[in-house]
Structures are given as structure tokens and as C-alpha cells.
Amino acid sequence: MKKAFIFDMNGTMIDDMAYHLEGWFNILNDDLGAGMTREAVKREMYGKNQELLIRIFGKNRFTEAEMDALSMEKERKYQQAYLPHLRLIPGLDTFLEAAEKEGILMGIGTAAIPFNVDFALDNLQIRHYFKSIITANDVATSKPNPEVFLKAAEELGVDPANCIVFEDAPKGVEAAANAGMKAVVLTTMHTAEEFIGFDNILTFVPDYTTLSTSGLFR
Known part of the structure; x- marks a missing residue:
């Protein structure tokens, strides 16, 4: 699976x-x-x-x-x-490597335009991890509409129920819920209290340093 x-x-x-x-x-x-x-x-x-x-x-x-x-x-x-100041959130480099080794497919679903996506992925040299990259230019309606995440899942060939979304914003978590996906929330811009009412959140983390790849699917 x-x-x-x-x-x-x-x-x-x-x-x-x-x-x-x-x-x-x-x-x-x-x-x-x-x-x-x-x-x-x-x-x-x-x-x-x-x-x-x-x-x-x-x-x-x-x-x-x-x-x-x-x-x-x-x-x-x-x-x-x-x-x-451009750098990955702490622990993400190790997290991406571990996910790749475990055979977990990875994609990006963002409201950013390609100009900014290229800026981040190419400067950080991490494009090779992602088999699907869905940007603002690829969807008709933005989050909380689930289109961006559903398109990524389709390109990856993975059932939405077997996808976990990583988000930092309530509208993004809502989009994940609308797509039938669980979410991990990074508390970089919003506090946990701002996500009250969502039942699809697996955990809140400040970064990726303590996050286990395989443990998220249990």
C-alpha cells in the first residue's frame, strides 16, 4: 500500500x-x-x-x-x-532522507507561484525528493478547497486516505480535511489554539527534529 x-x-x-x-x-x-x-x-x-x-x-x-x-x-x-536567511526548517533534511529511504512518496501542494517554489527548491537543492509539485498555477481554487492536495495525491498515485499533509495554517489544515487527509501542523506562524475544531490533526510540532516518519502512519 x-x-x-x-x-x-x-x-x-x-x-x-x-x-x-x-x-x-x-x-x-x-x-x-x-x-x-x-x-x-x-x-x-x-x-x-x-x-x-x-x-x-x-x-x-x-x-x-x-x-x-x-x-x-x-x-x-x-x-x-x-x-x-533561506534554510530548511530544522530537522527537515533528515526527515526527507528518512521518508525517501522508507519508500514514502512525497509531493508539494502550495499556494505559492512557481517563481517562489523554484526559488526555494533550487537554492536548497531538494527538488529531487518530490514526485509531484502543485502550485498556485495548477489549481482553479485555493485552500481551503482540497484541489491542491487531491491533485498531488493523484499525481503520486496514492489514495487520499494514505496521504499525510504538513501544514502551518488553519486554511491548509481545512483543505487537508476536505481532501480526507490527516495533517501535521508546524507552529511557525500560528499557535495550536488557532486550530481548535479540526479533528484531522495528528500532532503539533515546532520543527521536524523529533518527528518519526514511519510513526505517523500508525
């Missing part, structure tokens, strides 16, 4: 959400005059960049081209700020 791990990326594989928050906070307030607190921006940081802009400003504020340009501006600023 094939088993799989499906990883969200930002905040789950790399601890970079503070840099995304700062990037959005500056663009939304300094460039677009949204007048939002950091906490308010944090609550909107899920799904595709265009979806975030529509949630905050409505459907008619920007054209598709304008939203694409704002998205790329934000991501370039994020990458410039985060590159000196």
Missing part, C-alpha cells in the same frame, strides 16, 4: 512567513493605502496573491495585469529580503 507525505511550502518547509507578512504589509499600506494592521494582513495571507487582493479591495479595483504586477513586485521584495 503506497503512502505519501504532501508538504505545504511557506511556513512548513521554510520558516519565511514573517518575510511574506512584511512584504504584503508594506505594499498594502505604503503603495495601496489599505490602512491595515499587521494582524489584519496576517489573517488574509492564504490562497493566491490575486485572491488576497480581491478579498481586501474587491473584484473591480485591479485588472488581472495589475494584480500580476503587484504579485511579482511583492515576491521580488520577499526573495531579496529572505535569501540571506
